[in-house]
Amino acid sequence: MTTATQQAVVDVADPRWFPVDLDPVTPRVAMLRIDEGHVTGPAFMDNRLGVDFSAAVAVPLQALHALPAPPRAAWLFHTSFCCSTLLARALQDTPACMVYREPLVLRRLSDARDRGMAIAPWMVPTTRLLFRPWRDDGVVVVKPTHAALNIAADLLAATPGSRAVALLSSLDDFLVSNIKKTPETHAKVPALVERAVAAGSLRQRLAGREIEPPSLLAAVALQWVAQRELLVDIDARAPGRLRFIDASQVLADLAAAARDCLEWWGLPADMDALRDRAAAVAAVNAKQTSATYSARQREDEAAQLARMFARELAEARAWFECEILPAIRPQALALGAG
Numbered sequence: 462m463t464t465a466t467q468q469a470v471v472d473v474a475d476p477r478w479f480p481v482d483l484d485p486v487t488p489r490v491a492m493l494r495i496d497e498g499h500v501t502g503p504a505f506m507d508n509r510l511g512v513d514f515s516a517a518v519a520v521p522l523q524a525l526h527a528l529p530a531p532p533r534a535a536w537l538f539h540t541s542f543c544c545s546t547l548l549a550r551a552l553q554d555t556p557a558c559m560v561y562r563e564p565l566v567l568r569r570l571s572d573a574r575d576r577g578m579a580i581a582p583w584m585v586p587t588t589r590l591l592f593r594p595w596r597d598d599g600v601v602v603v604k605p606t607h608a609a610l611n612i613a614a615d616l617l618a619a620t621p622g623s624r625a626v627a628l629l630s631s632l633d634d635f636l637v638s639n640i641k642k643t644p645e646t647h648a649k650v651p652a653l654v655e656r657a658v659a660a661g662s663l664r665q666r667l668a669g670r671e672i673e674p675p676s677l678l679a680a681v682a683l684q685w686v687a688q689r690e691l692l693v694d695i696d697a698r699a700p701g702r703l704r705f706i707d708a709s710q711v712l713a714d715l716a717a718a719a720r721d722c723l724e725w726w727g728l729p730a731d732m733d734a735l736r737d738r739a740a741a742v743a744a745v746n747a748k749q750t751s752a753t754y755s756a757r758q759r760e761d762e763a764a765q766l767a768r769m770f771a772r773e774l775a776e777a778r779a780w781f782e783c784e785i786l787p788a789i790r791p792q793a794l795a796l797g798a799g
Contacts, residue, residue: 471518473528476559476593476601481510481517483566483587485573485580490525490566490590491517497555497595504546504748507565507606522586531592535726536625537604538613538695540688541653542638543630543708547747549604551719551739556595558728563606564591567616571609575656580612584619592620600728608653610691611660614698623702626722627692629797630708632781635685636678636774637763650680657687661694666788678770678777683785689793707797712756715739 471478471492479499482491493512503509537552537560539545546562553560566587570580592601605616617623630638639647654674658664663686674680696703704725711718716732716739723730746752767774 471520473520473525473590474593476595479506480564480566480587480590481512481514483569483583485569485578485583487519488522488583489519490522490587492520493517497559500559500561501553501555502750503562505563505606506561507563507568510565522582525586525590528586528589528593531589531601531620532594533600533726533728534588534592534620534623535600535602535722535728536613536616536620536623537602537628537722538610538625538692538703539604539607539628540610540630540635540685540692541607542635543628544711544747545604545607545628547715547742548628548711548718548722549602550742550747551715551735552602552722554734554738557599558602559595559599560602560604561591562604564603566591567603567605567609567612571606571612571656574612574615575659580615584612584615588616588619600726602726607688608656610688610695611656613691614695617695617699617702624726625699625703626725627695627703627705627796628708628711629689629692629705632682632685632778633767633774634708634763636681636777637766637770639678639681640766640770641762647677650677650684654680654684654687657684657691661687661691663687663690663788667785670784670788672784675780676773676777678773679780682777682781686781686785686789686793689796690790692796693790693793705797710797712759715743 477494478492479495480490481493493516495512499510499512503511537545537549549560549562552558570583570587573580591603594600617625674683706718716735719735719739720730720732744753746754
C-alpha cells in the first residue's frame with residue numbers, strides 16, 4: 462500500500478483514528494485506529510499505549526488544518542505525584558466522557574518547545590485531533606503529562622472557551638511520593654527541574670543565585686515549587702480559566718472532586734454514577750489496575766517512609782526554605798489551598 466493510499470484510509474473526523482505520535486520536523490502525525498480499551502486500559506496513552514506503532518499511518522500536518530473546532534474541550538493539568546491518574550479514571554465515562562491520559566503527541570510538542578523549536582503551527586491541529594468526541598453529545602478530557610506544563614498556556618490559547626483543572630499536592634506529599642519511585646524516575650529529576658524553571662518566570666527571580674541542590678530530595682523540592690510557579694504564570698496568561706485542586710481533596714472524596722471538575726468544565730455530573738466509579742477505581746492501583754489498593758494503604762506507606770527518611774526529608778526542607786523560598790511568590794505556595 463502506498464503512502465497516499467494509506468492516508469486515504471485515515472478518517473481524521475473519526476476519533477478512533479488516534480494521533481499516537483508526531484514528528485515536528487517532517488512534519489507528520491502518526492495515526493492508528495484504536496478502540497475504547499486503549500483509552501480505558503493503559504495508565505498512559507504514550508509509548509505504553511499497547512499498539513503496534515510501526516503500523517501507524519503518517520499524515521502530513523497540512524492535511525489536518527480542515528478539522529473543525531471542538532464543541533467542548535476540557536484540560537486536566539497537573540504537577541507530579543498528585544493522584545491525577547486516579548482522578549482521570551474516576552472521570553472516565555465511556556463513551557460519553559473519554560479521558561486521554563498523557564497522550565504522547567503532547568509530550569513530543571513539549572520536548573520540541575524545550576529544545577527551542579517553533580511549535581505554534583501544531584497547536585490548533587493537534588488539539589482539534591485530541592478533542593474529537595466519541596459521540597455527538599460526548600466530550601473529551603485531556604490530561605497532558607506534567608512535563609508538558611511548558612506548553613499549557615499554548616494549549617489553552619489553541620482551544621478558545623476551554624477551561625482547565627490544575628491538580629497539585631503538598632510539598633511533604635511530593636517529597637514522600639518521590640522516595641517511592643524507581644532509580645529511572647529519580648534520574649529524570651534534574652531535567653524536569655530545568656524544564657519547569659526554564660518555562661516560567663522563576664528563572665529570573667533565581668538569577669544570580671548558585672542553585673545546587675545538595676540531594677535528590679532537595680532537587681525534588683525545587684521541582685515542586687518550579688511547577689507551581691509555572692502554574693501561576695499560566696494562570697496569569699489565561700485568567701479565569703484555571704481551577705486549582707489539591708490532591709488531598711481527591712483522596713478525601715474522589716467522587717466530589719470529580720464532580721467539582723465536571724462542574725468547572727460545564728459538563729453534566731451524575732453523582733450516583735460518579736460514586737460508583739470512584740469506589741471502583743479507588744479500590745485498585747490507578748496505574749496498575751490488576752493490583753488492589755486503598756487510601757489506608759497509601760497513608761500507611763507514606764507514614765512509614767516519612768519515618769524512615771526523616772533526616773533526609775528535614776535536610777531537603779531546610780535547604781529549600783533557606784535557598785529557594787525567599788524567591789517564591791506567595792500565590793505559588795497557596796495554590797489549591799482554598
